[in-house]
Amino acid sequence: MSSQLLVASHAAGKGTEADAVFSILQKANEAIAQFGKANVVNGSIGAIYDEEEKFATLYAVEDYLRQMPAPELMNYAPIAGMSEFQEAAIKQTFLGFQPEKTFAKAVATPGGTGAVRHVIYNYLEQGQKVLIPDWAWGPYLTIAHEQLRGIETYTMFDEEYRFNLNSIMEKTEELLQTQDNLVIIFNTPAHNPTGYSITVEEWRKLIEFFRACAADEKKRIIPLIDIAYIDYAGTPEETRGFMKLFANLPSNILVTFAFSMSKSFLIYGLRSGALIGLSSSAEVIEEFYRVNSCSNRGVWSNGTRCAQKLLADVEANPALKAKVEEQRGFFRNLLFERANIFLKEAQEIDLQLTPYHSGFFITVPTVNPKAVVEKLIQERIYVVPLKNGIRIATCGIPSYKIPGVATKIKKAL
Numbered sequence: 001m002s003s004q005l006l007v008a009s010h011a012a013g014k015g016t017e018a019d020a021v022f023s024i025l026q027k028a029n030e031a032i033a034q035f036g037k038a039n040v041v042n043g044s045i046g047a048i049y050d051e052e053e054k055f056a057t058l059y060a061v062e063d064y065l066r067q068m069p070a071p072e073l074m075n076y077a078p079i080a081g082m083s084e085f086q087e088a089a090i091k092q093t094f095l096g097f098q099p100e101k102t103f104a105k106a107v108a109t110p111g112g113t114g115a116v117r118h119v120i121y122n123y124l125e126q127g128q129k130v131l132i133p134d135w136a137w138g139p140y141l142t143i144a145h146e147q148l149r150g151i152e153t154y155t156m157f158d159e160e161y162r163f164n165l166n167s168i169m170e171k172t173e174e175l176l177q178t179q180d181n182l183v184i185i186f187n188t189p190a191h192n193p194t195g196y197s198i199t200v201e202e203w204r205k206l207i208e209f210f211r212a213c214a215a216d217e218k219k220r221i222i223p224l225i226d227i228a229y230i231d232y233a234g235t236p237e238e239t240r241g242f243m244k245l246f247a248n249l250p251s252n253i254l255v256t257f258a259f260s261m262s263k264s265f266l267i268y269g270l271r272s273g274a275l276i277g278l279s280s281s282a283e284v285i286e287e288f289y290r291v292n293s294c295s296n297r298g299v300w301s302n303g304t305r306c307a308q309k310l311l312a313d314v315e316a317n318p319a320l321k322a323k324v325e326e327q328r329g330f331f332r333n334l335l336f337e338r339a340n341i342f343l344k345e346a347q348e349i350d351l352q353l354t355p356y357h358s359g360f361f362i363t364v365p366t367v368n369p370k371a372v373v374e375k376l377i378q379e380r381i382y383v384v385p386l387k388n389g390i391r392i393a394t395c396g397i398p399s400y401k402i403p404g405v406a407t408k409i410k411k412a413l
């Protein structure tokens with residue numbers, strides 16, 4: 001059937017490819033119905049499930065939401081977000097590591113997804129390309145195409161699986177020959193799908209490079225740091241230390257952060273996050289706030305009030321904050337424990353992985369992802385095929401089911 005009946009030409013062909021994650025999840029659910037939960041390893045979805053494979057929540061968050069009065073739960077929020085929420089989002093993003101002499105503002109968005117959308121739309125001209133890594137969260141492409149922007153990719157790792165700064169530099173220089181605006185996405189720490197975190201030393205080199213690019217004052221350099229998994233990646237110093245390096249940048253570099261409450265508070269479906277802008281220039285930040293607030297009005301109106309209120313209250317209430325952090329710490333440790341079981345076995349059997357530091361996923365590179373996934377399905381193991389690998393969502397697999405998975409993957413390879 002033609003993929004264009006009534007839609008406009010830019011919409012033709014949209015949605016013709018099934019979503020890789022949700023189609024594997026559906027198969028896993030069918031297998032669970034047929035063979036029972038105990039006999040299926042479901043490593044498809046990017047949400048935490050506990051050791052009994054129940055949807056995990058932070059109890060302090062759940063309790064707090066359940067007692068909220070109706071207006072806080074259900075009323076509209078201001079278009080750019082409640083001001084206490086904006087302040088709390090900035091605080092939670094930097095946790096004391098905001099560089100000196102910088103200005104920061106936040107605009108509420110429906111999750112990190114909304115923040116990515118605004119940067120791609122408001123900081124690139126129509127038809128320009130956003131630069132992303134070759135290992136990347138699929139929706140970056142969808143979001144770019146939806147805004148009539150293109151995609152260019154850099155090679156994230158070299159042959160020895162070291163972070164490939166050279167590729168970033170080459171691709172950036174190439175793009176800057178044809179466009180004055182550069183939006184480049186980094187999903188760090190705890191990158192989806194590999195679990196890689198860019199080191200402070202790598203950040204130092206990147207920033208030096210961006211400074212050199214910005215010496216040409218016509219160029220506008222907009223790094224977008226997607227921090228969706230930051231709260232599961234280590235201590236504040238380990239996860240945010242690099243942010244201090246964004247001091248004294250020229251005004252044609254605007255650093256942006258996609259802040260998300262989905263994983264940090266395990267409230268994926270409540271759709272809350274923020275786009276945060278950081279600059280040495282007050283004017284750049286005023287423009288950032290004005291333009292992105294206006295985009296809120298024009299795309300989804302306002303965000304989810306109860307989630308905004310939750311973040312603001314957690315920030316204002318030390319006892320509640322301590323509880324949330326303790327419960328989140330429990331799941332952070334659980335993620336590390338599960339990953340360690342897999343990593344140890346992979347090392348013992350010499351299974352090549354992309355470099356993993358932390359997070360919800362581990363990735364095995366392969367040139368035959370679809371065939372490997374099919375073989376694993378025969379073993380009742382459900383993982384997601386990527387372009388050049390398979391992604392195992394250890395966030396959803398209870399510890400007792402992880403031993404043996406690496407070995408079966410090696411066999412399937």
Ligand code: PLP
Pocket residue numbers: 046110111112113114137187192226228259260261262268272273
């Ligand atoms: N970025 C990455 C890499 C993700 O994996 C996700 C969620 O899966 C997000 C951003 C955004 O999530 P949300 O829009 O729910 O905040």
